[in-house]
Amino acid sequence: MKFMLMMHAPRGTGDYQINQWKPEEFRAHIQFMKDLNKGLRDAGELVGAEGLSPPGQARIVRSHGGGAPEVTDGPFAESKEFLVGYWIVDVENAERAYAIAGKASTAPGPGGKPLGIAIEVRQVMSAPPDSL
Amino acid sequence: MRTTGEHLLRELAPQVLGAVVRRHGDFGAAEDAVQEALAAAAFQWPRTGVPENPRAWLIQVAARKLTDQIRSDSARRRRETKITLETPPEESVVAPPDEAAVQDDDALVLLFMCCHPALTRPSAIALTLRAVGGLTTAEIASAFLVPEATMAQRISRAKQSIKSSGVGFVLPKPGERDASLGAVLHVLYLIFNEGYAASSGSALQRVDLSSEAIRLARSAHELLPESGEVSGLLALMILTDARRPARSGPNGEIVPLDEQDRSLWDKEAIAEGVRLVTDAMTRGAVGSYLLQAAIAAVHDEAASAEDTDWAQIVALYGVLMRMSDNPMVALNHAVAVAMARGPREGLALLEKLDRDPRIKGHYRLDAVRAHLLERSGAITAALTCYEAAAEKTASLPERNYLLLKIARLRSD
DSSP states (O other): OEEEEEEEEETTTTGGGGGGSOHHHHHHHHHHHHHHHHHHHHTTOEEEEEEOOOGGGOOEEEOOSSSOOEEEOOOOOOOSEEEEEEEEEEOSSHHHHHHHHHHHHTOBOGGGOBOOOEEEEEEOOBSSOOOO | OOOHHHHHHHHHHHHHHHHHHHHHOOHHHHHHHHHHHHHHHHHHHHHHOOOSSHHHHHHHHHHHHHHHHHHHHHHHHHHHHOOOOOOOOOOOOOOOOOOHHHHHHHHHHHHHHHTOTTSOHHHHHHHIIIIITOOOHHHHHHHTTSOHHHHHHHHHHHHHHHHHHTOOSSOOOHHHHHHHHHHHHHHHHHHHHHHHHHTTTTOTTSOOHHHHHHHHHHHHHHHOTTOHHHHHHHHHHHHHHTTGGGSBOTTSOBOOGGGSOGGGSOHHHHHHHHHHHHHHHHHSOOOHHHHHHHHHHHHHHOSSTTTSOHHHHHHHHHHHHHHOOOHHHHHHHHHHHHHHHOHHHHHHHHHHHHTOTTTTTOHHHHHHHHHHHHHTTOHHHHHHHHHHHHHHOOBHHHHHHHHHHHHHHHHO
């Protein structure tokens, strides 16, 4: 079963104000994510993972057909959080996906404390109907 | 496209692997060596012709690769640790055992090993397809739509699990035989399901996992002709696959059983499946795969949904329910009851399932209820249930089917 794990950061504090962290805090955070990805790859569970650039550079593209599509830098849906990265994993069951998300959520921030990042877990729609 | 040569290679793959493991012990290394030998043969045979004894050729080449590997590993270790290791095993001149019995045993042991309960099911599936099915890692990866590196890791993990669980290359003890066989059948069933469901999509380039599962089940049946459950699973696959040409529309949309053009069903396959079921039914104990195959046979023999012997299907599901406490079986039973005695009776049975936490909230319960409500004329209630089901299913074709159903009901 494939799941998409979407990592959300709170909009108000802007990417956890990562530019205010100490170098070692930042390094520990990056190392954590690298280790997490390596673990998933080694377990044969990783389908893909990417980090996204901050929402300041995001654009909304819309077209109603005819003419050039409209490109704006917002407004975005008034959500309090935004997507900063995602994993797609192929795992045996939903519980395993939750466990991975739970681990990702503990990525360290300032003072090495777990950030408690919100990870949205969504099953990837697939052809096989699930059975019991 | 697979040529006859490739077909032969894949038939031989498990026998060759069995022989090499039996001789050299290390399953993981032997499996790699056999893959290399298969690749060598795939390259060489079309140019030089198939050798007189292809099996012996493969065993010999695999054994040589394995010895090379052991030599280079130990040479490296020697360099690294400066410890002189004992001389690597001499390249054994392989005299392939000709007795068919040994070959059969090897293939069986291999199957039991790859489906060992110590492995997660995704690992067991991947390893079975490679070691027993003779598929390459790239083929398996593309069949499951994951990167090749991911699949390679999954397979190597599986081999490590086998190693650390200490499973020897021997047949399971008589007391464990049933459980081991159950695990094998479950893995083959999952492979078939994956392929059966996926073939309704657009994945024409992928290895056909249903055919692969049928091929594996066929060889299991040849190895264990007396097992009713093996016959049952093989028959279930064949009888289900026989409907393949009719069960999806031009855009991959689901065509439900009662709307399928039955003239498209594969009559030869149906005859074979029915024969397998009939033979196994008269032979002895009846298990759950055989019962499911019997149900599939009743469907396949009916000229239309109305002509189906629903009473017999109700009875078969009844036996299945007593055998295994599975709410999905109870759900199918309720559908059959509705077909045999009217939607009201079916709906009454669903109420019991509402209280079962294992299926409560499952989209299929909503979908079945929607269907039965629709049949009883309660369109508004049916719509609500169809919507609930469409919202919950994780299967794309299934959701499209449900949404289309909703749209049709609304426009009537």
